[in-house]
Amino acid sequence: MLDIKWIRENPQSLDEALAKRGVQPLSSQLIALDEKRREHVGKVQAAQERRNAASREIGKAMAEKDAVTAEKLKAEVGELKNFLAHAEDEERRLLKELSDALSSIPNIPLADVPVGKDENDNVELRRVGEKPVFAFQPKEHFELGEALGLMDFDRAAKLAGARFTVLKGPLARLERALGQFMLDLHTQEHGYTEVVPPLMVRDEAVYGTGQLPKFSEDLFRTTDGRWLIPTAEVPLTNLVADEIVDVKTLPHRYTALTPCFRSEAGSAGRDTRGMLRQHQFMKVEMVSITDAESSIAEHERMTACAEEVLKRLGLHFRTIVLCTGDMGFGAQKTYDIEVWLPGQNTYREISSCSVCGDFQGRRMNARYRPEGEKATRFVHTLNGSGVAVGRALIAVMENYQEEDGSIRIPDALQPYMGGLKRIEKAA
Missing domain, CATH: 3.30.930.10 (Bira Bifunctional Protein; Domain 2)
Structure with missing residues (x-):
């Protein structure tokens, strides 16, 4: 399996190597799958950070006897928890989608391998x-x-x-x-x-x-x-x-x-x-x-x-x-x-x-x-x-x-x- 980090940094090299094997360019497709996964991971991390911050704010609002703010924050935390409960399954799905795509790509030939069809x-x-x-x-x-x-x-x-x-x-x-x-x-x-x-x-x-x-x-x-x-x-x-x-x-x-x-x-x-x-x-x-x-x-x-x-x-x-x-x-x-x-x-x-x-x-x-x-x-x-x-x-x-x-x-x-x-x- 190839390294997605290397593919992100060397998309042209991947496509040129695949062309030597008679395989169509795949870098843009793979990078798009990876971006989709990375974007989702970013949303998950942001949601976790916001949930933690809101939980602290709830404690502060309750200490100040600000019931209205506390209830709004509790509702927000509830929505974030609901998102995170489903986000893990989605992250696994996106990771599998990327892994499956990477698993089907052949290895990259060394530079001294003769280029040919058969x-x-x-x-x-x-x-x-x-x-x-x-x-x-x-x-x-x-x-x-x-x-x-x-x-x-x-x-x-x-x-x-x-x-x-x-x-x-x-x-x-x-x-x-x-x-x-x-x-x-x-x-x-x-x-x-x-x-x-x-x-x-x-x-x-x-x-x-x-x-x-x-x-x-x-x-x-x-x-x-x-x-x-x-x-x-x-x-x-x-x-x-x-x-x-x-x-x-x-x-x-x-x-x-x-x-x-x-x-x-x-x-x-x-x-x-x-x-x-x-x-x-x-x-x-x-x-x-x-x-x-x-x-x-x-x-x-x-x-x-x-x-x-x-x-x-x-x-x-x-x-x-x-x-x-x-x-x-x-x-x-x-x-x-x-x-x-x-x-x-x-x-x-x-x-x-x-x-x-x-x-x-x-x-x-x-x-x-x-x-x-x-x-x-x-x-x-x-x-x-x-x-x-x-x-x-x-x-x-x-x-x-x-x-x-x-x-x-x-x-x-x-x-x-x-x-x-x-x-x-x-x-």
Whole structure:
């Protein structure tokens, strides 16, 4: 959420930033809502002051035995009390109206984010590794998995409908191995603390990270009003909600391996084959909570941590910076890491690392107090995939496939596979 005080002082800057995202100017509308609220607050304060003064005047009039004045003052106080009794509800309504408007506005891009309309305007920063060369036509992951008898979409559909997958045997173990490998890398070498968070959260948590109120259609909700997490970003970031964090403990770095649940609203017809776009998938998430001065450097660090996963797996990838029109709602700047999938002959996103500034901190009311200062500031937050486990499974299958349909196990994963070096179809 953006700061209304900043918007009042920088209306043109807000509208220019929103224009970069393809959003119409909103500063005048927001300032009008704020002025309406501030005007009402001013009336309330004036009424309170007048009520207090009139109450004192009543005492004075009665002491002077001026009954007429005392009665007039009592009538005035009665009217003021009646106004104030309803004024609190009106103030809450006006504040909610302003908060709702602010809640629907995306974050402001950093100055170095390329301006663009959609994914075609993203800018490639680097490529790492080499594309594998095959002496045969490489297959897509679902062709490999089904031929091995270890990836079953039909039975998954029977159990749960479309966009679910059943993995079996060594392919199921490979997915588990990937998650464990990533967790070990991030906790043992990258300084993240492993967390096992709730998979269901309250409205406040999903609001705090920006999925509510605007993106509720992308989520699954339980019958008792909780939300299934779309990513562990939600519970990990909200660990500091409504707290004043000791600045000496920053940065906080958290990681978690969790199932993620997404409705995939609006994705009809996209990636219907295979397990690229699922309602349920596994992901290792990274979250950092920092002070204002450290968040930009932390963004580069987090992206490097995600890239290291793919380097260790020997996968070719490229890193791009998203343009203003392709960034997520809460991001100031986002790096996407796209892994090479030879079966599709294209790059596909496997990690997205974003710096959000104080956008989420303000929504969560999560603060810190800089050393030597009395006032608090909102924390800065970052989140990134470290990486999407299901897509890493796809990448390993397609990049390490053999002509006979078997799949070699990358060296980094063999210790997690009990020394297994190849997945082959059972005899």
